[in-house]
Amino acid sequence: MLTVDLGPRSYQVRLGELSGLGRAWPLDVQRCVLVSNDRVAPLHGSVAEASLRGAGLRVDRIDLPDGEDRKTLETWRALVEGLLELEVDRSTALVALGGGVTCDIVGFAAATTLRGLPFVSCPTSLLAMVDASVGGKTGVNTAAGKNLVGAFHQPSLVHVALDTLSTLDDAEYRCGLGEVVKHAVLADAGFFAWLEHNHEGVLRREPGCVSHIVERCCAIKASFVAEDELEQGRRALLNCGHTIGHAIEGVLGFGCIRHGEAVGIGLVAEAQIAVLRGEAQPRLGHRIEGLLEALGLPIRVQASAEDLVQACRLDKKRRHGMVRVAYPVDIGRVRFAEVSQAELKGAAQAVSKEQ
Numbered sequence: 001m002l003t004v005d006l007g008p009r010s011y012q013v014r015l016g017e018l019s020g021l022g023r024a025w026p027l028d029v030q031r032c033v034l035v036s037n038d039r040v041a042p043l044h045g046s047v048a049e050a051s052l053r054g055a056g057l058r059v060d061r062i063d064l065p066d067g068e069d070r071k072t073l074e075t076w077r078a079l080v081e082g083l084l085e086l087e088v089d090r091s092t093a094l095v096a097l098g099g100g101v102t103c104d105i106v107g108f109a110a111a112t113t114l115r116g117l118p119f120v121s122c123p124t125s126l127l128a129m130v131d132a133s134v135g136g137k138t139g140v141n142t143a144a145g146k147n148l149v150g151a152f153h154q155p156s157l158v159h160v161a162l163d164t165l166s167t168l169d170d171a172e173y174r175c176g177l178g179e180v181v182k183h184a185v186l187a188d189a190g191f192f193a194w195l196e197h198n199h200e201g202v203l204r205r206e207p208g209c210v211s212h213i214v215e216r217c218c219a220i221k222a223s224f225v226a227e228d229e230l231e232q233g234r235r236a237l238l239n240c241g242h243t244i245g246h247a248i249e250g251v252l253g254f255g256c257i258r259h260g261e262a263v264g265i266g267l268v269a270e271a272q273i274a275v276l277r278g279e280a281q282p283r284l285g286h287r288i289e290g291l292l293e294a295l296g297l298p299i300r301v302q303a304s305a306e307d308l309v310q311a312c313r314l315d316k317k318r319r320h321g322m323v324r325v326a327y328p329v330d331i332g333r334v335r336f337a338e339v340s341q342a343e344l345k346g347a348a349q350a351v352s353k354e355q
């Protein structure tokens with residue numbers, strides 16, 4: 001059990017089984033709406049519903065269409081209208097059961113319906129467990145880009161149902177591991193070394209390994225969020241690997257590479273920025289590559305360095321032609337600084353298969 005320390009908005013992240021979702025219910029509400037998606041609901045919806053009913057709650061259910069391409073204003077709108085048809089009031093909690101897409105949309109509906117409903121997150125993908133479920137960022141995508149419409153709305157509880165991972169496919173699991181490596185590079189050299197030693201157990205999803213990585217990642221993310229809830233400073237370090245990672249997603253086209261894979265390659269590239277600046281030895285990049293490969297993640301991309309640099313120029317954190325990048329300078333240490341086009345090109349060349 002872990003607390004995300006945000007004063008009056010503090011909440012707990014607890015690891016357990018899905019059947020424990022309704023236990024030790026932290027909210028003084030009698031009613032909830034369990035919102036899942038049409039892939040996860042048939043697998044896990046009934047156990048979640050039974051647990052909530054067992055806690056004495058009235059439960060209604062709504063299922064969203066599955067997929068990143070359905071993380072839209074239309075899906076949000078249909079959800080909000082469905083909630084209003086159910087005549088929810090401010091003492092109705094929304095419970096999200098699904099991956100990061102579901103948690104983000106349901107969180108945004110919770111932030112906006114009746115100007116704010118209590119929200120419980122029950123992440124079922126590794127990526128949502130180690131990243132999306134903690135921190136209160138909610139939102140949807142639009143034609144102009146990913147996550148451009150949203151709100152900060154902290155959950156009242158994150159219940160990580162580790163047993164739901166048994167139905168997650170390998171590709172999605174590995175995608176979550178990309179963000180796990182990011183957390184280790186960002187803030188915890190000991191955890192990075194642990195991953196190097198335990199990569200086989202992690203890939204086999206040994207329960208002890210899985211709960212350790214979820215615990216470590218949630219603790220790391222919680223510490224950054226607690227210091228900087230609204231991302232005005234330190235929280236931006238959580239974006240390490242993401243400047244080049246987003247550029248890779250943009251160049252290849254969303255859907256052609258998984259987010260966690262792109263972030264892993266982004267970490268390798270961005271380590272090169274520190275090397276070019278004389279702030280790190282080449283070994284930094286080699287160690288990150290070694291761990292990613294051991295975890296079955298790619299370390300190179302079929303895109304030209306030139307195209308990747310062009311894509312970085314669209315980055316939200318750009319100012320006066322310089323892009324602000326959170327790049328690793330050591331295992332466990334990241335720096336946030338302005339980076340020139342030439343440095344970005346050097347970084348991109350380190351991972352580009354097309355020279």
Ligand SMILES: NC(=O)c1ccc[n+]([C@@H]2O[C@H](COP(=O)([O-])OP(=O)(O)OC[C@H]3O[C@@H](n4cnc5c(N)ncnc54)[C@H](O)[C@@H]3O)[C@@H](O)[C@H]2O)c1
Pocket residue numbers: 037039040043066067068071098099100101102104124125126127128131132133134135136137138146147164165166167168169172175
């Ligand atoms: N809010 C944040 O701070 C934050 C942080 C990181 C990522 N995100 C967002 O998270 C999203 C990515 O999350 P994701 O990778 O979980 O994607 P996702 O929600 O699309 O899940 C991937 C796929 O796995 C399925 N799935 C989930 N759990 C399953 C299970 N237990 N068994 C079988 N199938 C299961 C999903 O239905 C989906 O088809 C992106 O939209 C990203 O923007 C948000």
Ligand SMILES: [Zn+2]
Pocket residue numbers: 179242259263
């Ligand atoms: Zn990410």
